[in-house]
Amino acid sequence: MTFWDHLDELRNAIIRCLLVIVVFSCLFFVFKEETFRCILAPTQSDFIMYKWFEDNLFQSFDVQLINTELASQLLVHLKVAFSLGILLASPYILYEILRFILPALYQNERKYVLQITLPAYLLFFLGIILAYGLIFPFTFRFLATYQVADSVPNLISLQSYISTLIMLSFCMGVVFLLPIICFLLGKMGLLSRDMMTIYRRHAIVAILVIAAIITPTADVFTLLLVSLPIYILYEISILLVPIKKY
Numbered sequence: 002m003t004f005w006d007h008l009d010e011l012r013n014a015i016i017r018c019l020l021v022i023v024v025f026s027c028l029f030f031v032f033k034e035e036t037f038r039c040i041l042a043p044t045q046s047d048f049i050m051y052k053w054f055e056d057n058l059f060q061s062f063d064v065q066l067i068n069t070e071l072a073s074q075l076l077v078h079l080k081v082a083f084s085l086g087i088l089l090a091s092p093y094i095l096y097e098i099l100r101f102i103l104p105a106l107y108q109n110e111r112k113y114v115l116q117i118t119l120p121a122y123l124l125f126f127l128g129i130i131l132a133y134g135l136i137f138p139f140t141f142r143f144l145a146t147y148q149v150a151d152s153v154p155n156l157i158s159l160q161s162y163i164s165t166l167i168m169l170s171f172c173m174g175v176v177f178l179l180p181i182i183c184f185l186l187g188k189m190g191l192l193s194r195d196m197m198t199i200y201r202r203h204a205i206v207a208i209l210v211i212a213a214i215i216t217p218t219a220d221v222f223t224l225l226l227v228s229l230p231i232y233i234l235y236e237i238s239i240l241l242v243p244i245k246k247y
Contacts, residue, residue: 026086043138128177132170187242
């Protein structure tokens with residue numbers, strides 16, 4: 002294939018991906034009630050994750066989201082529908098990417114790409130699930146109920162809620178790619194198992210800092226909820242990286 006043939010194929014792949022995203026986004030846009038019933042579930046005290054800890058750690062709470070701008074609810078609706086459309090279309094997008102780049106790779110390069118693609122996608126998706134089901138609800142509950150004084154009530158905007166949810170979910174998805182990143186760095190000779198073992202204590206401090214950035218709260222429980230999965234991923238990464246004396 003010539004350069005222009007490759008460019009034409011890339012254009013067609015992008016168009017197909019955009020069409021799939023639009024179709025799924027339209028589905029989420031049409032089924033608004035079902036979509037936002039799930040998205041706004043952490044604002045209710047009967048959210049399933051709260052029930053598991055409520056008896057020992059938390060009390061019932063009630064947070065009402067507000068809208069302060071005329072077109073904000075429509076824009077949030079579009080933003081959520083588009084984001085979920087991309088998420089649901091991501092397997093097809095990944096297929097199109099592989100379909101385009103694999104013919105240009107050598108046999109050994111194809112093997113590595115195919116080996117890491119599915120685990121990377123599953124880890125990213127697992128990070129999003131953990132963010133929605135565990136980390137974001139407790140982050141939201143802490144921040145939404147925290148007050149410096151009883152005379153200063155919290156009024157949480159819908160835009161702030163959605164932006165925090167999307168940002169936190171994306172960050173956790175990226176963080177969960179840690180084993181894949183370490184594996185690739187190990188194959189490139191830039192990282193070794195001995196190095197990761199020696200600097201484990203430094204890594205723990207870095208993990209706590211990253212967790213504090215992802216969830217900027219003073220809640221130690223939430224900080225540990227974020228730090229523990231990342232530390233487990235770090236230990237898994239040590240097993241994936243080749244042994245080499247540092």
